[in-house]
Amino acid sequence: MSSALKLKLMMALVASLASTAVFADDKTLVVWDFKSSEPLMKPYFDIIKSTFEKAHPGVTVEEIAQPADTYYTVLGTAINAQQGPDVVLLNGGNLAIDRADALVPLKDKFADTIPNLVGLTSFQRTDGDYIAMPLTVQGSIWYYNKDVYKSAGLDPSKPPQTWTDFEAACTAIKAKTSASCVTFGNKDGTDFINVIATIAHGMWSADTRAKFFKHDLAWTSDEMRGVFAKAKEMIDNGWIENGVNSYSPYTDAVNILAGGRTGNLLGLISDAPNSWKNVEDMTGEGNVGVALPPAVDKDPAANPKRLEVDGGIGFAITKWSTNQDLAVDFIKTAVSTEAAAVLMQSAGGLPSNTKVDLSGLNSEAAKQVVNFLGCCSVDGRIKSYYVTAERAELQRVGQLLITGQMSVDDALQSIEQVRQKEIARKK
Amino acid sequence: MKRESIFVYLFVLPALGLFVIFRLIPLVAGSVFSFSDWNGIVDPRWIGLGNYAELLTDPVFQATMLNTVKVLITLPIWVGLPLLLAIFIYLEVPGARVYRAAYFFPIVLSSIIIGTMFSIILRFDGTLNQFVGLAHIPGVDWLGDGRYALLAVILVAIWAHFGMSVLIFLSGLTTIPPEIIEAARIDGANLTQIIWRIVIPMLRPTIELVVVMTTITILTSMFGLIYVMTGGGPGTATYMPEFLIWLMQGQFNRLGYASAMSVTLFVVVALVGIAQIRLMRNQWSP
Numbered sequence A: 001m002s003s004a005l006k007l008k009l010m011m012a013l014v015a016s017l018a019s020t021a022v023f024a025d026d027k028t029l030v031v032w033d034f035k036s037s038e039p040l041m042k043p044y045f046d047i048i049k050s051t052f053e054k055a056h057p058g059v060t061v062e063e064i065a066q067p068a069d070t071y072y073t074v075l076g077t078a079i080n081a082q083q084g085p086d087v088v089l090l091n092g093g094n095l096a097i098d099r100a101d102a103l104v105p106l107k108d109k110f111a112d113t114i115p116n117l118v119g120l121t122s123f124q125r126t127d128g129d130y131i132a133m134p135l136t137v138q139g140s141i142w143y144y145n146k147d148v149y150k151s152a153g154l155d156p157s158k159p160p161q162t163w164t165d166f167e168a169a170c171t172a173i174k175a176k177t178s179a180s181c182v183t184f185g186n187k188d189g190t191d192f193i194n195v196i197a198t199i200a201h202g203m204w205s206a207d208t209r210a211k212f213f214k215h216d217l218a219w220t221s222d223e224m225r226g227v228f229a230k231a232k233e234m235i236d237n238g239w240i241e242n243g244v245n246s247y248s249p250y251t252d253a254v255n256i257l258a259g260g261r262t263g264n265l266l267g268l269i270s271d272a273p274n275s276w277k278n279v280e281d282m283t284g285e286g287n288v289g290v291a292l293p294p295a296v297d298k299d300p301a302a303n304p305k306r307l308e309v310d311g312g313i314g315f316a317i318t319k320w321s322t323n324q325d326l327a328v329d330f331i332k333t334a335v336s337t338e339a340a341a342v343l344m345q346s347a348g349g350l351p352s353n354t355k356v357d358l359s360g361l362n363s364e365a366a367k368q369v370v371n372f373l374g375c376c377s378v379d380g381r382i383k384s385y386y387v388t389a390e391r392a393e394l395q396r397v398g399q400l401l402i403t404g405q406m407s408v409d410d411a412l413q414s415i416e417q418v419r420q421k422e423i424a425r426k427k
Numbered sequence B: 001m002k003r004e005s006i007f008v009y010l011f012v013l014p015a016l017g018l019f020v021i022f023r024l025i026p027l028v029a030g031s032v033f034s035f036s037d038w039n040g041i042v043d044p045r046w047i048g049l050g051n052y053a054e055l056l057t058d059p060v061f062q063a064t065m066l067n068t069v070k071v072l073i074t075l076p077i078w079v080g081l082p083l084l085l086a087i088f089i090y091l092e093v094p095g096a097r098v099y100r101a102a103y104f105f106p107i108v109l110s111s112i113i114i115g116t117m118f119s120i121i122l123r124f125d126g127t128l129n130q131f132v133g134l135a136h137i138p139g140v141d142w143l144g145d146g147r148y149a150l151l152a153v154i155l156v157a158i159w160a161h162f163g164m165s166v167l168i169f170l171s172g173l174t175t176i177p178p179e180i181i182e183a184a185r186i187d188g189a190n191l192t193q194i195i196w197r198i199v200i201p202m203l204r205p206t207i208e209l210v211v212v213m214t215t216i217t218i219l220t221s222m223f224g225l226i227y228v229m230t231g232g233g234p235g236t237a238t239y240m241p242e243f244l245i246w247l248m249q250g251q252f253n254r255l256g257y258a259s260a261m262s263v264t265l266f267v268v269v270a271l272v273g274i275a276q277i278r279l280m281r282n283q284w285s286p
Helices: A002-027 A042-056 A071-081 A146-151 A165-175 A190-203 A204-212 A222-234 A252-258 A276-283 A324-334 A336-345 A364-376 A386-402 A408-426 B005-032 B050-057 B059-073 B075-090 B096-108 B111-122 B126-131 B149-173 B180-185 B191-202 B204-220 B223-229 B241-252 B254-282
Strands: A027-033 A060-067 A087-091 A140-145 A180-183 A262-267 A288-291 A307-313 A313-317 A378-379
Touching: A027 A071, A027 A324, A042 A060, A042 A324, A042 A336, A042 A386, A071 A180, A071 B241, A087 A324, A140 A146, A140 A364, A146 A165, A146 A288, A146 A307, A165 A180, A165 A222, A165 A262, A165 B096, A180 A324, A190 A222, A190 A307, A190 A386, A222 A364, A222 A386, A222 A408, A252 A262, A252 A276, A252 B241, A262 A276, A276 A288, A288 A313, A288 A364, A288 B096, A307 B096, A313 A324, A313 B204, A324 B126, A386 A408, A386 B075, A386 B241, B005 B254, B050 B254, B059 B149, B059 B204, B059 B241, B075 B096, B075 B149, B075 B191, B075 B204, B111 B126, B111 B149, B111 B223, B149 B204, B191 B204, B204 B241, B204 B254, B223 B241, B241 B254
Parallel strands: A027 A060, A027 A087, A180 A262, A307 A378
Antiparallel strands: A087 A313, A140 A262, A140 A288
């Protein structure tokens, strides 16, 4: 073998080893979500990926958009197999907490970030640690069609503040227009549980609310009966759009409001098709009003903070991930001021990061939502504290209450039985 | 062992391997986990027959099984309709070839597409209610009212599946010698007599096969339609076993309980399979 050939072989070997070394350093951070396929959310996911990859040469972020409808089932499969994503997107509340055992506690790792974030409670374990860092804050709020209000002889600048106002508005809409007063998208029963939560918050004392958060409030209690009595009033008085059990909350219900077929829609405040951005885009800017859930059987001045808010969606790290340090950096990028600003502008997301300047939101509905966040919001949402089994039963009985196939007593008994069963099972 | 025997085993090996890995092992594992309270994350907690005891008192599971019985009661329609249509095609009614293609068409559509299509038609402000509204007939919430939702899903499922049954019946009908039918015609038998006295008796093995296959379809293949059209609701009106198992596994994180439901469903389907084998054996034995 000639020395020139030997040299070439040596060089080839060195180059080969060097390239192996580069590949050994290359890493892929796998991120699962149920949002990045939404056109409005894509710019946000693009920016966090590019920003992170720029700061971490050799690391590739693989964002995998799972179908939203089956997300938790697919995630359950990954959890069972202890493999798959390094980082996962989660909804706040029990959907996240129920999976706490599979997720890394984050309190220490994000000690520098946490002071700038709100909405953490919906990702908080019983021992106080956090299992995810929220990207957005979320809450339920009423949107109303100003044209319908005008047609009913109502003043669109003065939405209902109390249940009595709400009743008067519904009576007027029903009498003077062909629109319904309220629509839900209750195909999966979700909107009914949101309505129950907003009525409860408008009605209950702070003590009752705290009792519910601790899972100490029976569904057959007088407090709960009071809430369901109001929901039944909505049904019996014909305020609710016909056929809501076959409508989806995110498309159908918004279309019904935008088309003037209903006066009011209980939507979300952030990054969802039934939040201000899409509702306003579809109904037309200036035609959408935003109202706090009404105070129920009490003076609104005695209960001004009627917008319940907690963490909307958040990123968590799986326990089996071998890239946990990178995952921490990725999530810090995701909740950074710069990324959160993109989320706000592109998707109408209300960021959990308190350092983001919200003054950039120019639409009338957005300004109103931001105003309510400042003046009238309270931390924690009743709907986030439904235990999974209770939540499913509530979704089921809500649909039957709407069609008149179940009484309030039977509905409450049924959910209470589920609650007792869960208590017994956990013992 | 003879050389030929080794080859036989080698040919069987891939299929056997797939069966063991993807059927037998999960079945055994599922059966074992059905005796545990397991969320799929921490170690299972063994509770003996606890899950099976819970099944006996779970109103949602009971409602689901009741729905299954209700759907099984409609089995004669699932079988009778395609049988009748296949006979008409076999007897070459005008346009038979077009009908054969048209009946098979739903089979090539996924249940998600069919479900979406019929959701648009059957929802409260959907096409059907708009159509009947022209005659001032008040609309019905076909998918959102518990009195109609299961019926709506059943009718759509029949539409989605009957094409395959028509094909099976057509292939069965080809085994009937045409001379027999011709002879009956010459002897003066009318259409009804030909169908009842000749076609149906000679088609019995095929009918039994379709009955059993359709029963298994009902028990295991309605998930897609239910998922898209009603999400199981309203209430539990359209819950079927596989849908409830999926909820328990994914949404509730109760893998042990879902396994107990799966084992129960497996036993039910296995009993149907045994019935199938017995029916066939009785039919084929001299």
